[in-house]
Amino acid sequence: MREQIAPFHTEFTIKEISLDLKKTRDAAFKILHPRTVPGFFRLNSTNAILEFLLQGTPEIKEHYLDSKKDVDRQLKAACEQFIQQQSKIFVEPLEDFMAKVTALKTMVNQGGPKYSLSQQPWAQPVKINDLVSSTYKTIKTKLPGTLRSMSLYLANKDTEFILFKPVRSNIQQVFQKIHMLLKEEFSSEDLQIIACPSMEQVNLLLSMSK
Numbered sequence: 001m002r003e004q005i006a007p008f009h010t011e012f013t014i015k016e017i018s019l020d021l022k023k024t025r026d027a028a029f030k031i032l033h034p035r036t037v038p039g040f041f042r043l044n045s046t047n048a049i050l051e052f053l054l055q056g057t058p059e060i061k062e063h064y065l066d067s068k069k070d071v072d073r074q075l076k077a078a079c080e081q082f083i084q085q086q087s088k089i090f091v092e093p094l095e096d097f098m099a100k101v102t103a104l105k106t107m108v109n110q111g112g113p114k115y116s117l118s119q120q121p122w123a124q125p126v127k128i129n130d131l132v133s134s135t136y137k138t139i140k141t142k143l144p145g146t147l148r149s150m151s152l153y154l155a156n157k158d159t160e161f162i163l164f165k166p167v168r169s170n171i172q173q174v175f176q177k178i179h180m181l182l183k184e185e186f187s188s189e190d191l192q193i194i195a196c197p198s199m200e201q202v203n204l205l206l207s208m209s210k
Contacts (some may be wrong), residue, residue: 014123016119018192048110064154082163083163083167083170086146086167087170087171088162089138089142089207090138090139090142090143090167090170090171091135091139091144091170091171091174091175093134093135094131094132094135094174094175095174096180097122097123097128097131098174098178098181100122100123101117101123101181104120104210116179116185117185117187118185118187118188118190119169121150122204125186125190125191125193125194126180126193128194128196129193129194129195131194132178132194132195132196132197133195133197136197136201136202136205139171139205139206140205142207143206144208146164147160147164147208150163150164160188168206171202171206171208172199172202172203175196175197175199175202176199178196179196179199182194
């Protein structure tokens with residue numbers, strides 16, 4: 001959309017004029033207040049009628065609307081939503097797992113009992129193997145469809161690359177955190193059971209988006 005409107009050297013900013021009736025409303029309320037009625041005919045600063053005539057005039061305000069900036073804002077919001085949505089589709093299970101680990105570490109830091117991650121029912125090597133393998137399979141099966149849809153609707157390789165780059169980066173970061181955690185918390189025997197895809201495998205899988 002941005003590329004389509006770029007060739008048109010048109011002024012996208014328009015001016016709108018509106019009336020601000022706030023002062024008029026406030027002055028009218030003062031006239032209607034029972035306490036002001038006895039002072040209607042007093043020529044002083046407390047006379048509600050004089051105040052209405054002098055200060056209750058509606059104000060004219062000008063508003064400038066830039067349609068091009070509005071389009072840019074909406075495009076940015078749509079792109080951010082797409083990035084979050086796709087990242088969630090691909091690696092949400094791993095992010096949920098890392099959130100549990102973070103919560104566990106926070107409890108320890110706050111004086112809770114020490115823990116061994118490998119002893120947690122939800123962090124058994126076999127279960128982590130299921131988690132990482134299913135996540136890897138999800139990326140492998142759903143990534144081609146996402147890229148085809150982007151190619152269909154965007155039809156611009158540069159735009160497709162720029163838009164998907166944050167998604168690819170999010171996936172890589174999640175797997176990097178998983179690798180660091182596994183190395184810190186599990187034995188070499190457990191790591192063989194977990195069989196987490198290497199960063200080389202992940203990067204190779206994501207290379208189709210370049």
